[in-house]
Amino acid sequence: MSESHPPAPVALVTGARGGIGRAVVERLRRRGLRVAAVGREAAGLADLGAEAAIAADTTTPEGAAAAVAACRAQLGEPPALLAHCVGSTLIAPLHRSTPAQVREVLRVNLDSGLFTLQAWIEALRAAGRPGAAVLVSSVVARIGVANHEAIAAAKGGLEALVRSAAATYAGAGLRVNAVAPGMTDTPMTAGLLRVDAVREAAGRQVPLGGVQRADAVADAIDWLLSDGAARLTGQVIAVDGGFTTVRPLVR
Template identity: 35%
Template sequence: MKNIVIIGCGQGIGLEAAKILADNNNIIGISRTENEIVNSLGIEFHKFDIISDELSSITFPDHIDGLVYAPGSINLKPFNRLTTEDFRNDFEINVIGAVKAIQYFLPFLKKSGNSSVVLFSSVAAKLGMPFHASISASKSAVEGLTKSLAAELSSHKIRVNAIAPSLTDTHLASQLLSTAEKRDSSARRHPLQRIGSAVEMAEMAEFLLSDKASWITGQIIGIDGGMGNTKL
């Protein structure tokens, strides 16, 4: 049984990952969001803000085999309406939070001898998409962090990979999918003619945490309905 920390397990992809992994692993969930679903999973849960709170206030197992950093943001505006604070907030959520978590858990991950870190990017880091300047900048930083840490931490048998979804049916994307017309329009932008599900992203996270992915590191794995590499 692996010890796995999931940051952002209160909703969306992080929650689905907790559901999938809870049966066969010891899950320590961390999230600003607490709800009945999280509490029903039987996992160790801590209501916690990774940006402002100190992880040292929580007692963790001696070693950590997997770390999932799932918080994210969607802040779509024309570039001239984005403020420096918008960029700063997206960078804090997507990058600084991940850095803080990985730095704190690094001694625990080293003790595992075979650990895995899973981060989240976006198809917008690969494609030029209008109104995505802030999120694209921060998620591009996540991809750079993923590749750099994969190289640096490989000697400690720590694997680092990132999943890069396109639009996924989560609470975070609810305003973009709030009507049948919006859902249909978003689906038709993808070669596979549908939007992604949080379960699909969580299943990839499960794979990357498993021993089946023991020779995979430094990868940005697009789960995007073909949008990242296929032209309609």
Template identity: 30%
Template sequence: MDYASLFRLDGKHVLVIGAGSGIGRESALALAAHGARVTCADRDLVAAQETAGSELTAYELDVLDDAAVERAAAELDPVDVLVFTAATNVRKRILDYTSEEFDRVVSLNLRASFQLIRAFGRGMAERGSGSIIGFSSIRGTTVEPGQSVYAATKAGLVQLLRTAAAELGPSGVRANAIAPGVVETPLTAQIKANKGWYDAYAQKGALGRWAQPSELAGAVVYLASDAASFVTGSVLAVDGGWTAVDGRFDPPN
């Protein structure tokens, strides 16, 4: 076993969806640094091009468009590793939620994920190998007021990926979820703008701070690589200890 190259991705084509910003952008750069040929896909083509620079490939993709997803699967084939980070959230109490808001969050966070797994998983299964990596959240496990629909989609994504692992595993395809804690991304800008809210979240985890998007990239590289060749159907928490620590009171010795 060549352990020195365990995390190398030379010869692999990786598609990162949501590569225009945040975790997706850092994941694309980290995967490329480990030798992968990376396609940076995003609904915002300009943002994807900024991530891609002169070394990587940019691709415009709206994951809410089923035909566009199928077209991408055909045009980009073969894709050895699929990473998707795109998500949205509407922070409202259940009784204040509208049906339109519910549909909007579920459509992007869950339905689009289903379509991506189907479109790209098919080719992986036919070739006999592949890695699918989706982004869940601590909200797939722990909840708070105002996170109902987002939390439901993130928990649902875990079960969707676990089922994909079970169904595609015999064909050599792995499927896993990464569950970040609080990360400074455009999705959490609303929280960062409120110091009390921001500080409360920072104090909840064991490390006492928020994560930067780059701190999720290592988990993506790991699950994409042969270092995780026997890892499938799993949820990798990268949450600074959020789900491990109660965090509400530090009792005296």
């Protein structure tokens, strides 16, 4: 008689079309998880090879709930793991940021994180299951960087959300953490980094040097979602080459 094995755990990856999201999907699938990839358009997710491709707008409570519900419907259970990689940026001083721009940054970064985390928590509490979630913040929420006021406010709120949710749901076996990447080479930053002078200047500000790839951030997210990080919750891990904690040695 052949031995039956339980199905692999399910992971939900939002913002899966982005540079970090794609790298996270690849890593989770590499270690045998069943992955539901979420983006605003399912067609853009076809090349990820995920077990489920879900079109949803996670910046609304209805969209976030729909993403979690679709994951459960297509893969048979709610996602035990969540990697929320939705995000945008705005590089502009506050006096040159319009109300519409500020609201958009808050909607994409803070609203999506809050509503997605809420939907995920509700699904796992209803199922009585433990789980782990990782949200993506930014170094600009941890150290003052000029001309980033709106995105710093949004990501700062996201980090506060992570700490509070970690405290509230630890007893239910739910871990909630975040990563805070520094400048990362992704499609979102491609416009900036295609200018050699900008890339070189950004790299000089990092103690470990250079501009990091999305793989570096995805590795940290993958680990936080693994059993190796079973004792971590309420943490924000800076993946930034030392940018927020130490200064590069000037030679």
